[in-house]
Amino acid sequence: MSSKRKTPLENPSLEGHHCTVDLRLEKLGMVPFFQALSNEQLRQVNKKFTANHYARGETIYRQGDSATILRVVVAGNVKLVAHTMEGEGVLLAMLQPGDFFGNPTADSKDVYNETAETQTDACILSIRLSDFREIMNGYSSVAMRVLDITTERLNESRQRIRHLSTLPVTKRIAHVLVTLGNKFGEKHPHGLLIQLPLSRKDLADMAGTSSATASRVMSRFQNDNLITSGRQWVAIKNKPELLRISAED
Amino acid sequence: MSSKRKTPLENPSLEGHHCTVDLRLEKLGMVPFFQALSNEQLRQVNKKFTANHYARGETIYRQGDSATILRVVVAGNVKLVAHTMEGEGVLLAMLQPGDFFGNPTADSKDVYNETAETQTDACILSIRLSDFREIMNGYSSVAMRVLDITTERLNESRQRIRHLSTLPVTKRIAHVLVTLGNKFGEKHPHGLLIQLPLSRKDLADMAGTSSATASRVMSRFQNDNLITSGRQWVAIKNKPELLRISAED
């Protein structure tokens, strides 16, 4: 884009027209739980979905909204945030293309218990929960993959509980950085660049601390030459050492 | 039992012979995810299970063991604990009859990432993971129920992350008490008795605090007449107030 750009982050520049039917079909096949389906089956499934484009920072749904729709990220990133009454946020998950969100549970009285917000421009597919349940009923491979993913998320979630209960802030942040690096990292002159707008506040909300403390820890890491960072971006220069810090003792 | 017993907790007195085939069959039908099966189907499924009796305090499997077996609690209680290297524990879940544990995921290189230990004498059914996957493949109702339960556990787990990150100890403990009351509570002269051996340490490991702090908070609750408790047992006398405390502000 403009030669003035300084952020090392890629400009998403995701135009609305990227959310087309053909792209949808192509992307649906890449979604983990549809991988076992044939092209014809995929075409059938595709009919049930609708696509939507969201700008960065838009809210897709809010905590407390009735949960009748399941969504899949096709392009861009989405974050799931739980808010307390006072407005403090806890960042539950950072999603990338292929990830689904919203409960896959049928229970029609369910409401979302987190808010979904785009972290970049994004293209999102939606399907009625009842339709998705039907698909799972029809194709056990789909149901099984969804179960596998949910189980994995449960395990991650429990690991985070363990960290919150037992590790000091420094280690928690080191761990969050490594995890983000693994999921969103891309090779870059600065190091392993986390391809995602990521503020100190976001980091703090992931590690369960305040943004002031997150900032202090990040300063220290930067001094120790473990990371490079600017506004809303972080690159990892020494992953092994971060990993060591997060696990030591 | 002996007239000398003081604990208000029921004496489990679960003898080995309670783990019989007929009991198994009867109980299997009560497990949430098998409820939609016919008697004949149930009999088929039953063949795949084996039953085991464990004494209180026994370890069923350890964190790091290879995870090739899925288990179901038939009688008694089981707790899932994650340990750090230093031996601190985090209590991830307290299970009751009907609950399954161990990952339902096929991935054969998986290991358990928590330790399962009996909290009372218990009867446990085991099934090979591969057999269970087959059952889920064959009966989509089973797969769907397992998914629903896993999703619910994920939601609980995320709520706990929210609490750990945002609530002070007092509220977290109040919340744990209410939750345990709902799950394990039984009417009793003392109030709503939590039918489970439950030490201050257990409580602390659930709320993410030290047993000293848990003890202090419990003393305060007792002074305020919200609970009654002794060694390893707690009864709730004023649930509405505890609920208010856990949610206030």
Place this chain on the structure above:
DNA sequence: GCACTAAAATGAGCTGGATCAAGTTAGTGC
């Protein structure tokens, strides 16, 4: 009833991290 033991209560002191409040800058738009 008495002795025994592990659990629980309690005290004293310390500290990691929160909070509040200024400064500083990176990145952008013009």
Place this chain on the structure above:
DNA sequence: GCACTAACTTGATCCAGCTCATTTTAGTGC
């Protein structure tokens, strides 16, 4: 290049909850 602003940094203070250590007590076995 310059001005602008939200993001970030950094300092100073404070306290909830931890740790360590001691005393008390509930529950059990005899």
